Amino acid sequence: MPLSPAPAYGQSMLPPGTFEGKVIAITGGGTGLGKAMGLEFARLGGKIAILSRGEEHRAKGIAAITGEGGTAAGFAIDVRDGDAVAQCFNAIEAELGPVDVLINNAAGNFGCPAEDLSVNAWRTVVDIVLNGTFNCSREFARRRMKAGEGGAILNIGASYSWTGGAGASPSASAKAGVTNMSRSLAVEWATSDIRVNTLVPGTFPHDDTSEALRTHLTGNRAAKSCPAMRVGQTHELGWAATYLCSPYAAYVTGLTFVIDGGRWLRTSLSQSEFVPVREQLGAGPFVG
Numbered sequence: 197m198p199l200s201p202a203p204a205y206g207q208s209m210l211p212p213g214t215f216e217g218k219v220i221a222i223t224g225g226g227t228g229l230g231k232a233m234g235l236e237f238a239r240l241g242g243k244i245a246i247l248s249r250g251e252e253h254r255a256k257g258i259a260a261i262t263g264e265g266g267t268a269a270g271f272a273i274d275v276r277d278g279d280a281v282a283q284c285f286n287a288i289e290a291e292l293g294p295v296d297v298l299i300n301n302a303a304g305n306f307g308c309p310a311e312d313l314s315v316n317a318w319r320t321v322v323d324i325v326l327n328g329t330f331n332c333s334r335e336f337a338r339r340r341m342k343a344g345e346g347g348a349i350l351n352i353g354a355s356y357s358w359t360g361g362a363g364a365s366p367s368a369s370a371k372a373g374v375t376n377m378s379r380s381l382a383v384e385w386a387t388s389d390i391r392v393n394t395l396v397p398g399t400f401p402h403d404d405t406s407e408a409l410r411t412h413l414t415g416n417r418a419a420k421s422c423p424a425m426r427v428g429q430t431h432e433l434g435w436a437a438t439y440l441c442s443p444y445a446a447y448v449t450g451l452t453f454v455i456d457g458g459r460w461l462r463t464s465l466s467q468s469e470f471v472p473v474r475e476q477l478g479a480g481p482f483v484g
Contacts, residue, residue: 198425199457202432208239209435214442216241221288221295223247223275223302223332226257229352229400229433230301236434237297237441238266245288245295247273247302267292275302275328281335294343297441298336300329300351300374305367309474311482318366325370326377333381337390346389348441351378353394353452355460363473375452382450391449393440398456400428424457 220237224230225246234244238261246257246268254270261268269291273284288295304324306317333349340347354361354371361368375394382392399418419426436455439445454460474480 198419201426202429205429205431206239208236208438210240210438210442210444212240214240214438214444215297217243218296219243219245219288219292219294220297220299220441221245221247221285221332221336222299223273223328224253225299225301226250226253226255226270229397229430230299231257231260232400232430233299233301233434233437234261234268235264235266236431236438238264238268240438242266242297243292244268245292246270247275247284249274275332276323278331278335281331285335285339294339294345295336296345296347298332298347298349299437299441300332300349302328303352303367305364307363307477309363309477309479309482310365312479313366321366322370322373325367326373329374330377333377333392337381337385337388340390341388347391348445349378349381349390349392350437350441351375351392351394353378353396355396355398355454355456359460363477378452379450386449391441391445393445393449394452395433395437395440396452396454396456396460397433398422398428398454398459400430400433421462422457422459423462424459426457428455428457 215237220242222230222234225234226248234257238244244261244266246254248254249272258268258270271284271287274280285295302324304321306321329351336349351374353375356368357372357375378392378394385392399422433455436453440448440453
């Protein structure tokens with residue numbers, strides 16, 4: 197028997213208007229889990245700034261939110277570039293107002309054996325996931341401090357930052373850095389009324405899932421790999437995000453909140469047979 201299903205999509209966990217008049221900036225907010233979080237903030241009255249390099253992605257997020265009666269605008273950003281981040285925040289302030297909540301959701305990854313990974317590929321992932329999260333967090337905090345206002349930052353982590361991520365070493369390493377950085381900044385910025393937490397999603401299939409991952413994240417296979425015996429629904433993730441950034445979590449900072457149905461805790465006396473990473477990725481023998 198699986199864990200109980202979530203309440204239906206369209207309901208809100210928090211009181212109506214919780215984020216009324218607030219600006220929520222979400223990197224990578226046009227698709228997937230970023231879009232799902234944006235929808236829940238918009239449902240509670242927030243104005244959503246969708247930050248992405250891709251115009252098509254921005255348009256997709258805007259359409260989803262405005263289609264449900266929310267307010268959203270898109271802004272180009274390269275989170276790896278500190279100057280570009282500052283310019284993006286200027287643009288958000290000019291159109292929507294100062295950012296009250298920042299969701300660092302932008303990510304990158306290469307499914308690749310470490311011995312095949314190029315230095316540039318490693319650097320790209322770390323630049324987006326770790327350095328990009330810092331660049332955006334720093335810009336947000338400096339502006340809030342200068343204005344004498346508090347705020348909330350929510351970083352997106354990953355459970356393989358603790359367990360290791362064979363075949364995804366740059367992402368796993370960068371996500372481990374994000375978790376540690378979140379805790380460090382939570383201590384530094386608490387006296388400025390800026391809270392910093394980390395949200396770690398489990399398996400949440402969505403329309404933007406890549407073909408390479410679709411078979412792993414959908415159907416009975418994904419559900420049976422989790423103690424909950426089901427996958428997550430994206431609005432469940434949105435509810436967690438809105439709570440952690442809301443006034444109702446005013447005493448919560450430095451937290452790593454895992455929402456995965458117990459998947460990362462799973463251990464068993466009858467573990468499935470180990471499959472080497474190169475075989476899992478269909479990489480063939482290493483040739484140098």
